[in-house]
Amino acid sequence: MKCKNELLYFAFRNKKLVIGLTIFMAFLILALAGPLLTDFEPLDYTGMGSEPPTPQHIFGTTFFGQDVFSQFVYGLRSSFIVGFMGGGIATLAGLLIGFFAGYKGGFIDELLMMLTNVMMVIPTVALLIILAAYLPYRGVEIQSIIIGLTAWPWTARAVRSQTFSLKQREYVSLARITGFSSLKIILQEIMPNMMSYVFMVFILQFGGSILAAVALDFIGLGPTEGISLGLMMQNAVHWNAIQLGIWWWSIIPGLAITMIVGALYFMNTGLDEVFNPKLREM
Amino acid sequence: MSLKFKNLKVYYSTLRGDVKALDDVSLDLKDGEILGLAGESGCGKSTLSNSLILLKPPMKYIGGSVELDGAELPIYDYKKMNDFRYEKISIIPQYAMNAMNPTVKINRYISDLLAAKGMNYSEYEKELKRRMSLVGLDYSVLKMFPIELSGGMKQRMVMVIATLLNPSLLLADEITSALDVSTQKAVAKMLVEFRDRKFVKSVIFVTHDVSVLYQIADRIMIMYAGKFAELGKTEEIIHNPRHPYTKMLVGAMPEVGIKYSRTPLSGIDGQPPLLLNPPEGCRFRERCPFAFEKCLSEPPVAENDEGHLCSCWKEVK
Amino acid sequence: MGNYLRRKIFIYLITFFVAVTLDWIIPRMMPGNPVDAILIRVARMPSQEQTQILRSHLMKSFGMDVPIFEQYLNFWTGLFKGDLGVSINYFPKPVTDIIKDALPFDLLLTVPALLLSWFIGNKFGAFAARKKRMDNWVLPVWYVISAMPYLWLGILLSWTLGVNMNAFPVAGAYSFSIKPSFSWGFIVNYLHHWVLPFLSLFIVQLGGWAIGMRNMIIYELEADYSKYMETMGMPQKLIRKYAYKNAILPQVTGLAIQVGLLVTGALTTEIVFSYPGIGYLLNQAILRQDYFLIQGCFLFIIIGVLLANFAIDVIYVFIDPRIRHSVGGDAA
Numbered sequence: 001m002k003c004k005n006e007l008l009y010f011a012f013r014n015k016k017l018v019i020g021l022t023i024f025m026a027f028l029i030l031a032l033a034g035p036l037l038t039d040f041e042p043l044d045y046t047g048m049g050s051e052p053p054t055p056q057h058i059f060g061t062t063f064f065g066q067d068v069f070s071q072f073v074y075g076l077r078s079s080f081i082v083g084f085m086g087g088g089i090a091t092l093a094g095l096l097i098g099f100f101a102g103y104k105g106g107f108i109d110e111l112l113m114m115l116t117n118v119m120m121v122i123p124t125v126a127l128l129i130i131l132a133a134y135l136p137y138r139g140v141e142i143q144s145i146i147i148g149l150t151a152w153p154w155t156a157r158a159v160r161s162q163t164f165s166l167k168q169r170e171y172v173s174l175a176r177i178t179g180f181s182s183l184k185i186i187l188q189e190i191m192p193n194m195m196s197y198v199f200m201v202f203i204l205q206f207g208g209s210i211l212a213a214v215a216l217d218f219i220g221l222g223p224t225e226g227i228s229l230g231l232m233m234q235n236a237v238h239w240n241a242i243q244l245g246i247w248w249w250s251i252i253p254g255l256a257i258t259m260i261v262g263a264l265y266f267m268n269t270g271l272d273e274v275f276n277p278k279l280r281e282m
Numbered sequence: 283m284s285l286k287f288k289n290l291k292v293y294y295s296t297l298r299g300d301v302k303a304l305d306d307v308s309l310d311l312k313d314g315e316i317l318g319l320a321g322e323s324g325c326g327k328s329t330l331s332n333s334l335i336l337l338k339p340p341m342k343y344i345g346g347s348v349e350l351d352g353a354e355l356p357i358y359d360y361k362k363m364n365d366f367r368y369e370k371i372s373i374i375p376q377y378a379m380n381a382m383n384p385t386v387k388i389n390r391y392i393s394d395l396l397a398a399k400g401m402n403y404s405e406y407e408k409e410l411k412r413r414m415s416l417v418g419l420d421y422s423v424l425k426m427f428p429i430e431l432s433g434g435m436k437q438r439m440v441m442v443i444a445t446l447l448n449p450s451l452l453l454a455d456e457i458t459s460a461l462d463v464s465t466q467k468a469v470a471k472m473l474v475e476f477r478d479r480k481f482v483k484s485v486i487f488v489t490h491d492v493s494v495l496y497q498i499a500d501r502i503m504i505m506y507a508g509k510f511a512e513l514g515k516t517e518e519i520i521h522n523p524r525h526p527y528t529k530m531l532v533g534a535m536p537e538v539g540i541k542y543s544r545t546p547l548s549g550i551d552g553q554p555p556l557l558l559n560p561p562e563g564c565r566f567r568e569r570c571p572f573a574f575e576k577c578l579s580e581p582p583v584a585e586n587d588e589g590h591l592c593s594c595w596k597e598v599k
Numbered sequence: 600m601g602n603y604l605r606r607k608i609f610i611y612l613i614t615f616f617v618a619v620t621l622d623w624i625i626p627r628m629m630p631g632n633p634v635d636a637i638l639i640r641v642a643r644m645p646s647q648e649q650t651q652i653l654r655s656h657l658m659k660s661f662g663m664d665v666p667i668f669e670q671y672l673n674f675w676t677g678l679f680k681g682d683l684g685v686s687i688n689y690f691p692k693p694v695t696d697i698i699k700d701a702l703p704f705d706l707l708l709t710v711p712a713l714l715l716s717w718f719i720g721n722k723f724g725a726f727a728a729r730k731k732r733m734d735n736w737v738l739p740v741w742y743v744i745s746a747m748p749y750l751w752l753g754i755l756l757s758w759t760l761g762v763n764m765n766a767f768p769v770a771g772a773y774s775f776s777i778k779p780s781f782s783w784g785f786i787v788n789y790l791h792h793w794v795l796p797f798l799s800l801f802i803v804q805l806g807g808w809a810i811g812m813r814n815m816i817i818y819e820l821e822a823d824y825s826k827y828m829e830t831m832g833m834p835q836k837l838i839r840k841y842a843y844k845n846a847i848l849p850q851v852t853g854l855a856i857q858v859g860l861l862v863t864g865a866l867t868t869e870i871v872f873s874y875p876g877i878g879y880l881l882n883q884a885i886l887r888q889d890y891f892l893i894q895g896c897f898l899f900i901i902i903g904v905l906l907a908n909f910a911i912d913v914i915y916v917f918i919d920p921r922i923r924h925s926v927g928g929d930a931a
Contacts, residue, residue: 118614121904122621123862126897129885214748215863219882237871242758251758254751261746336830367832380823383841385920398833427920
């Protein structure tokens with residue numbers, strides 16, 4: 001009880017965590033409430049093309065006269081979905097594989113590590129190209145799944161080494177305690193110790209998935225329906241937005257990504273300080 | 283000569299205030315002596331040894347004078363102390379097994395250490411090898427990385443390195459605490475040998491294990507809760523302790539051959555006080571069976587037998 | 600050490616095998632026959648017979664007139680001979696030739712960006728780790744720049760330095776008017792075009808390395824051996840030198856991982872700047888469904904990543920004595 005309150009106390013006093021969380025929440029709220037704030041549909045032709053920000057179109061319009069702000073808020077949604085789903089899958093897969101490899105050790109460990117090494121080398125792009133050919137119509141969910149399934153390797157390695165060190169520490173007492181319900185005790189004792197670590201990993205995977213989705217959308221391997229921030233930038237570059245001076249179309253989406261992912265990194269460092277008293281500044 | 287300090291006060295600054303870890307302690311160390319410094323965890327003995335060689339935040343120098351070989355030891359001046367470190371005063375730390383850089387070859391490591399002090403490795407090589415064989419380390423160890431050595435070997439290597447420049451004062455901080463009993467004896471004997479061969483002038487051996495001190499210390503100083511408790515010859519402290527704390531400490535030592543089923547081993551009830559706001563007067567009074575009203579004020583240091591100092595009101599006639 | 604290397608080589612060989620197989624599968628996993636896809640787009644032959652001739656000709660050119668398993672084996676033999684088939688869109692230009700043209704642009708862009716950002720990032724990180732006040736404000740900067748998508752920084756740089764200030768060109772590796780040669784004029788022109796894409800890759804990675812190194816240095820400075828050296832009156836310079844030596848080891852491992860991650864980043868940056876590297880080539884191939892070119896590009900990328908990883912693993916063995924003496928679990 002006291003432990004939890006102490007954590008919360010430090011959490012709220014940690015500048016990095018608070019700033020990061022605030023920025024993140026701000027964008028999240030914008031993503032959730034966004035559609036209410038705009039009358040336009042993202043892909044509708046609503047005004048004069050290539051218009052700079054005006055009170056009517058606060059982020060300006062695209063080359064074709066679409067409202068950038070509408071595209072932006074809908075695009076934010078898909079970014080958050082990818083971050084959440086992709087990051088979640090990557091964390092979960094990495095957790096399971098890493099923990100299994102670390103706990104069992106021996107042959108299973110070797111096998112899983114080999115799998116991990118192979119996965120690390122094969123770029124996500126390759127899998128998506130195949131998929132792109134098979135699924136001419138694909139949504140954000142598929143993209144999240146693929147990103148999640150290719151991003152887990154580094155999580156697995158990190159979880160594995162954590163498991164190794166925890167195993168060495170707790171194992172002796174575990175062996176002494178019980179023989180048959182050791183699995184339960186592992187779940188109740190090792191896992192909670194790793195929870196803080198896992199949470200931080202999830203945050204990094206969240207950010208990583210968002211960045212991966214942006215790059216993939218930009219190349220043209222993103223969802224075929226809807227709009228995303230990466231897609232906005234792809235269109236902008238394709239239609240020479242920069243050379244034509246339509247900076248709001250391409251700069252704003254990327255700026256949002258930078259801010260969200262940056263906020264996530266801040267949160268991660270802040271959380272590290274909260275969970276690890278040694279890192280707290282005096 | 284050797285080490286002398288008076289009224290030494292070193293506190294720790296924390297978020298909640300100053301912890302009075304070392305509060306007005308004095309000592310006259312004799313030349314060629316091995317002084318055992320004993321007490322419970324948190325009594326200030328580690329603070330003492332650390333403040334003598336590396337006083338840095340969160341430790342704060344409050345007051346007191348320190349002299350080594352007749353000259354002032356400026357423990358409060360981090361930069362000036364660098365001239366004394368390793369050459370005049372040296373330490374074998376508690377973490378001796380991890381004290382060397384794992385990725386640097388040992389001879390390279392020593393050579394870097396010496397070079398930083400303006401000395402040449404080749405000048406010291408012969409002596410280094412001589413001392414290594416004294417502690418039972420083969421010369422080939424020099425070409426190895428610390429990871430290739432066992433824990434005991436690493437500790438012995440650190441002992442040799444720490445004393446290579448023949449410091450006036452050697453601090454040994456809990457060097458036997460993590461060892462099994464027979465290794466403890468070997469290490470303790472090595473320390474005595476270093477002193478006998480004049481590799482070091484005097485030694486302060488910090489430990490919570492009084493039984494080891496009984497084997498090698500000339501004098502023992504007992505500390506409690508940051509304050510001085512008792513000081514005297516080893517024989518005196520063990521067989522004729524005067525301070526109530528020392529009496530209970532010695533009484534709490536197990537002896538081989540005695541069964542404790544009939545006369546249970548008595549510990550000391552209670553906990554030492556928190557040093558953030560230490561109690562007035564004698565800090566032991568809350569656990570002391572002999573406490574009386576005088577103990578509410580600071581006890582003076584009484585010397586009832588020669589060389590046997592005790593900080594207790596009971597000793598004052 | 601020998602054991603360790605043998606294990607690593609084994610894993611690399613398996614990875615290579617799996618990667619090449621996967622790569623070979625790509626065009627064949629595409630729905631329909633690539634040749635038929637070409638025929639539909641390209642050929643408007645008047646007669647069935649001519650279509651058939653063209654079809655069998657194409658099948659032969661692409662090596663698809665033999666059973667699947669033989670195709671697979673041919674792929675492997677082709678690989679070792681340096682023959683990766685023929686491109687569909689640039690027919691009949693061999694894939695290897697197309698890639699060879701693009702490769703130097705890619706390497707001259709990505710390799711310096713990777714290595715320079717690593718070197719300089721490490722130095723920055725180590726420097727900031729010493730001074731608390733500088734660390735406090737410079738760390739957020741690094742977080743922000745490492746959070747930028749490469750492509751976005753590219754867009755930003757092209758907008759500010761390229762279009763607005765007109766200081767640098769924003770497309771291509773060299774001006775359309777100049778022919779590639781080893782003349783001074785060409786080199787200057789080339790470098791002029793090189794700056795912005797290079798910076799896009801360099802700056803983002805710099806942040807990442809700096810943060811990593813800073814954390815590693817802090818960790819090393821808090822280790823027991825650092826504390827001991829301080830207790831023994833060693834100068835700060837020596838302590839920092841030792842800390843740096845130890846902190847760099849995980850950064851070397853990170854370099855291997857980064858090579859894999861840089862692939863997508865370089866790809867997107869090349870698209871932004873229309874820079875004729877393999878990434879750009881790949882993108883064009885994807886858009887035009889040139890399966891064999893896609894296959895070739897990927898193969899190149901995967902092999903490149905594997906080789907880089909292997910080289911770094913070997914180097915790592917020589918710089919970390921802990922591996923050489925087979926102590927301690929995993930290198931990374």
